[in-house]
Amino acid sequence: MMTLLNRKKRRVDELAESAGTSLAADALRRMARSPVAIIGAVIVLLFAALSVVAPFIAPKDPYRRYPELVDGLRADFIPGPMPGFLLGSDELGRDFFSRLLVGAQQSLFVGVGATLIGLVLGMLIGGAAGAFGGWVDSWLMRFTDIMLSIPSLLLAISIAALASRGSQTTVIIAVAVTTVPIFARLLRGAMLAQRHSDHVLAATALGVKRRTIVFRHMLPNSLGPVIVQATLTLATAIIEAASLSFLGLGDPDPDRAEWGLMLGNSQRWIDVRPELAFYPAIAIIIVALGFTLLGESLREALDPKNRR
Amino acid sequence: MLRFIVRRLFQAIPTLLVLSLLVFIWLRSLPGGPAGALLGDKATPEKIDALNKVLGLDQPLFIQYFKFLGRVLTGDFGSSLISGEPVLAEIGRALPATIELSLAALLFAIVLGIPLGYMAASYRGRFLDNATVIGTLVGVAVPVFFLGILLKQVFAQDLALFPPSGRQDVTIEATRVTNFAVLDGLLTQEWDASADALWHLVLPAIALGTIPLAVIVRITRASVLDVLNEDFVRTANAKGLQAPIVRRRHVLRNAMLPVSTTIGLQTGLLLGGAVLTERVFVWGGLGSLLAQGIERRDYPRLQALLLLAAVVYVLVNLLVDVSYAIIDPRVRTS
Numbered sequence: 001m002m003t004l005l006n007r008k009k010r011r012v013d014e015l016a017e018s019a020g021t022s023l024a025a026d027a028l029r030r031m032a033r034s035p036v037a038i039i040g041a042v043i044v045l046l047f048a049a050l051s052v053v054a055p056f057i058a059p060k061d062p063y064r065r066y067p068e069l070v071d072g073l074r075a076d077f078i079p080g081p082m083p084g085f086l087l088g089s090d091e092l093g094r095d096f097f098s099r100l101l102v103g104a105q106q107s108l109f110v111g112v113g114a115t116l117i118g119l120v121l122g123m124l125i126g127g128a129a130g131a132f133g134g135w136v137d138s139w140l141m142r143f144t145d146i147m148l149s150i151p152s153l154l155l156a157i158s159i160a161a162l163a164s165r166g167s168q169t170t171v172i173i174a175v176a177v178t179t180v181p182i183f184a185r186l187l188r189g190a191m192l193a194q195r196h197s198d199h200v201l202a203a204t205a206l207g208v209k210r211r212t213i214v215f216r217h218m219l220p221n222s223l224g225p226v227i228v229q230a231t232l233t234l235a236t237a238i239i240e241a242a243s244l245s246f247l248g249l250g251d252p253d254p255d256r257a258e259w260g261l262m263l264g265n266s267q268r269w270i271d272v273r274p275e276l277a278f279y280p281a282i283a284i285i286i287v288a289l290g291f292t293l294l295g296e297s298l299r300e301a302l303d304p305k306n307r308r
Numbered sequence: 309m310l311r312f313i314v315r316r317l318f319q320a321i322p323t324l325l326v327l328s329l330l331v332f333i334w335l336r337s338l339p340g341g342p343a344g345a346l347l348g349d350k351a352t353p354e355k356i357d358a359l360n361k362v363l364g365l366d367q368p369l370f371i372q373y374f375k376f377l378g379r380v381l382t383g384d385f386g387s388s389l390i391s392g393e394p395v396l397a398e399i400g401r402a403l404p405a406t407i408e409l410s411l412a413a414l415l416f417a418i419v420l421g422i423p424l425g426y427m428a429a430s431y432r433g434r435f436l437d438n439a440t441v442i443g444t445l446v447g448v449a450v451p452v453f454f455l456g457i458l459l460k461q462v463f464a465q466d467l468a469l470f471p472p473s474g475r476q477d478v479t480i481e482a483t484r485v486t487n488f489a490v491l492d493g494l495l496t497q498e499w500d501a502s503a504d505a506l507w508h509l510v511l512p513a514i515a516l517g518t519i520p521l522a523v524i525v526r527i528t529r530a531s532v533l534d535v536l537n538e539d540f541v542r543t544a545n546a547k548g549l550q551a552p553i554v555r556r557r558h559v560l561r562n563a564m565l566p567v568s569t570t571i572g573l574q575t576g577l578l579l580g581g582a583v584l585t586e587r588v589f590v591w592g593g594l595g596s597l598l599a600q601g602i603e604r605r606d607y608p609r610l611q612a613l614l615l616l617a618a619v620v621y622v623l624v625n626l627l628v629d630v631s632y633a634i635i636d637p638r639v640r641t642s
Contacts, residue, residue, distance in 0.1 A: 146326050149621050150614065153580030154598075158614050161602050162337060239451050243584055246453050248603060263454060267588075270461055277461075281454040288449035296445070 027301035037297035043290025051105040060095035062102045063255050090262070090276060091269055099257040100279055106258040107287060110172055111238040117176035118237075119230050122183025129184065130191025130222070131214045141188065144181035152178040156240055160249040168251050175240050179233050186229055190222035224302040231295030235288040242284055259284050309633065316629050320622050327618050331611055332376050385612035390604050395612045398597060404487035405475060405593030409585065410578045412509045413517035418571060421521045425528025425567075426560070432533065440525060447522030452581045456515035456588035463511060470511050473590040477504050516585040520574040527570045531563040538562070564635055572628030576621040 031037040060066075066089065081088045087097040125144065129137040147155065159174040160166060194200050194217070203213050242260025244250050250261055259280040266276035367375075379385070385395040428440040464472035471477065475489050483496045490509070493502025535541060536559060544554045579594070586595030594613060601609040 142322070142326070146323055146330065149323060149327060149625075150618050151577045151580040151621060153577075153583065154614065154617050157580075157583070157598070157602060158334065158610065161605065161610060162334070235449060239449070242451055243453065246451075246584065247587070247599060260451075263451075263457075267457060270457065271465065274461055277454070277457055281451065281458075284451055284454070285446070285449050289446060292445055292449055 027298070030301045031297055034297050034301070036293050037301070040290050040293030040295075040297060043286060044294055047104060047287050047290060048108065050101065051108040054101040054105050058095075058098035058101045060098045062095060062098040062257050065094055087275065087279065088273070091265065096276065096279070099262065100259075100283065102257040103259045103262065103280065103283065104287075106168075106256065107238050107241070107284070110168065110175070110241045110258075111234045113172040114175035114237040114241065115179065115230055115233045117172065118179030118233065119183055119226070121176070122180045123187050123226065125180065126184035126187030127191070127214075127219065129188040130195075130218065133192070133195070137188070137192075140184070144184045147177075147181040148185075153240060153243060156244060157247065157249065160244055166244075166249045166251055168256075171241050171244050171250050174244065174249075175237050178240070179237065182229060182233070183226060186225050187222055190225050191218045194218045194221055225299075228295050228299040228302065231291055231298055235291035235295070238284060238291075239288055312633055313626075313630055316626050320626060323622060324619065328377055328380060328615065329373065331615055332373050334614075335607065335611055380615065385615075386608040388601075388609045389606045390600065390609070395609050398609065399594065399612060399616065401487065402593050402597050405489075405591060406579070406582055406586070406595060408475075408488050408490065408505075409509065409512055409516060409591060409593060410575070410582060412513035413515075413578060413581075413585075414520065414571070414575060416513050416517035417520035417524050417574070421524030422528050422567065425525040426532055426563075428525065428529045429532035429536065437529075440529070444522040444526045447518050450518065451584075452515060452519065453584040453588055455518055456512070456585050459511045459515055460588060471508050475505060475508050475592060476501065477508075480504055512585050512589045512591060515588070516578065516581050519581065520571075520578070523570055523574055524567065528563065528567050531566045532559060535559050535563045561635065565632065568631050568635065569628055572624050572631075575624045579617050579620065 031041075087095075087100065090096045090099060125140050129140040150158075155178045156174040159177055160170050163170040191214075199221075200213060200217055203217055208217075241250070242258075242263065245258055245260030246264040248264070250256075250258065262280040263277055263284075266273075266280070269276055383396055387393060388395050388398055391398065424440055428437045431437045460472050463469045480498075480501050483492060483498065483501075485492045485495050489505035490502050493499060493505060541554065541558050544558050545551075549558075582591075582593065583595035583598050585591065586593050587599050590596070594616075597609060598613050600606070601613065
C-alpha cells in the first residue's frame with residue numbers, strides 16, 4: 001500500500017516537473033539522462049569537430065606523395081608506421097593518417113549534403129501531400145511508392161550511372177534521391193494525423209487561415225519524426241556513399257581522401273597491409289553508429305508514450 | 309483469399325506501369341540518349357542519327373514508349389554491349405546464383421533473428437537484452453562490403469576455414485541442371501558438389517545476412533514487447549494456460565505481423581547488398597552482372613536489371629500482404 005502511494009506521489013512530482021516544459025525541452029532533458037544519447041552525441045560532435053579542423057591538424061599534406069616511402073621497395077610492399085608517419089604510408093606513398101583525418105571532412109560533406117537535399121525535397125513533397133490532401137496527396141504518394149519500389153542502393157546506382165563520369169556531386173545527388181520518398185511519407189503521415197486533431201479543429205473553427213494552420217500548427221508538430229529520420233539518414237547516407245565509391249561510381253580522382261574509396265582501393269593490398277582497409281572501415285562504422293545512436297535516442301525521447 | 313490475391317495483383321499493375329515509364333525516361337536521359345549509350349566510344353553525331361532512325365527514336369515519344377513497353381512485355385531487353393548476348397539469357401544464367409545467396413542470407417537472418425529477438429524481449433533490460441540491442445545497432449552500421457572483406461580475410465585467408473571466393477571448387481565437376489549449385493548436387497546425387505556449394509555459401513551469406521539479421525532482431529524484440537503487454541496475454545497467463553502455448557499461440561503469432569513485413573522489405577533490399585557481397589566474393593550472380601554493367605556503362609543490361617529488381621520488389625510486397633492475410637484473417641476483409 002505504502003509503495004503504491006509512493007509511486008503515486010512520485011508520478012505527481014514528475015508531472016509537476018514536466019508541466020510547462022515544451023516537448024522539445026522535455027525530450028532534451030530526457031536525452032541528457034540517457035547514456036546512449038550521450039555516447040551518440042559525443043561521437044557526432046567529435047566527428048563534426050574533426051572534419052572542421054582536419055586540414056589544420058593533419059601532420060602531413062594528405063595529397064603529397066613521399067617517394068622516399070615507396071621508392072626502392074618491392075612493388076607489393078607498403079611501409080607501415082614509422083616516425084612522422086603515424087599509420088604508415090598508403091599504396092601511393094602518402095601519409096595514411098593525414099588522409100584518414102581529411103576523409104572525415106569528405107564523409108561529413110557527402111552525408112550532410114545528401115541528407116539536406118533529400119530532406120528539403122521530401123518535405124516539399126510530403127508537406128504538399130499533407131497540406132492539400134485529395135488527389136494531390138494520392139498522386140504524390142503513388143510517386144513515392146514507386147521510388148520506394150526500387151531497393152535504395154540500386155536506385156542510387158542507376159542515378160549515379162547516368163553520369164558518364166562519377167563525381168562527388170553525382171554521389172550526393174544519387175544518395176539524396178533515395179532518401180526523398182522516406183522523408184515525404186513521414187511528413188505526410190505526421191501531418192495527416194493532425195488534420196482531425198483537436199488543436200487543428202479549434203483553429204479551423206476560429207477561422208484561422210488555412211495557410212497559417214498548415215505552417216503554424218500542422219508543420220511544427222510534425223517535425224519530430226522527420227528530425228529523427230534525418231539523423232538516422234545521415235548514417236545510411238555515409239554508408240551508401242561509401243558503397244557507391246566502392247563500386248567505382250564515385251569520384252575517380254586518386255587524390256580524393258574518401259573513406260569508401262580508400263576502403264575500395266585497399267582490397268588489392270589486403271594481404272600486405274590489412275590496416276588500409278581496417279581504419280577507414282572502423283571510421284565509417286563509428287560515425288554511422290554515432291548518428292544511429294543519436295537518432296534512436298531522439299526517437300525514444302520524442303515518443304509521447306515515454307513522456308512523464 | 310483468392311479474391312484478395314487477385315485484387316492485390318491488379319493494384320500492382322499501375323505501379324509497374326509508371327515504373328516502366330520511369331525506366332524509359334531514365335534511358336532517354338542518358339548521355340547521348342540510348343543510341344549514344346549503345347554506340348559507346350564509337351559514337352559520332354552521324355552514327356547516332358543513323359541508329360536513331362533504325363531504333364525508331366525519331367518517332368513521337370509516346371509511340372516510342374508503347375513500343376518499348378511492348379518489347380519489355382515480350383521479354384526483349386536487347387543485347388548486352390559487353391557480351392553481345394541477349395540480356396535476358398545472361399540474367400537467366402546469373403539469377404540462380406543470386407537467389408541461392410539471397411535465400412541463404414535470409415535463412416541465416418530469420419533462423420537466428422526471430423529467436424534472438426524473442427529472447428531479448430523475454431529478458432528485457434537484462435544483460436542478454438542489452439548486448440543484443442547494442443549488437444543490432446552495430447550490425448546496421450557496418451558496411452556490407454567491409455563485413456565481406458573482413459570475413460574473407462579472417463576465415464578464408466588467415467584461418468583457411470572457408471573458401472575465399474566462387475560458388476564451387478573448380479576441381480569439382482558438377483552437372484548443371486538448374487544452376488542452383490546446392491540443388492543440382494542433390495538432384496544428381498553428387499553429394500560432394502552440394503556440400504562444397506554449401507561450404508562456399510557460408511561467408512557470403514553471413515556478410516549479406518547481417519543487416520537483415522539486425523533489423524529482424526530489433527523488430528521481433530519490439531513487437532514481442534508490445535504483445536506481451538496486451539490484455540489477451542495477461543488473460544491467457546491468468547487463466548493458467550501453459551507458458552509454451554501462450555508463447556506460441558498468443559505472443560508469437562501476434563508478434564509476427566510486423567516481423568513478416570520487415571522480412572519482406574529486407575528481401576527486396578537484399579539485391580542491393582548482393583551487388584556488394586558478390587563483388588567481394590567473386591560470386592558470379594546478378595550483382596556481378598550489374599557491377600560489370602556499371603563499369604562499362606552497359607545500359608541495356610542495367611535497364612533490364614533495374615526493371616527486374618522492381619518487379620521482384622513489388623512481388624515480394626505482394627507476398628508479404630498475402631502472408632498478412634494468412635496470419636491475421638482481419639486483413640482480408642479490410
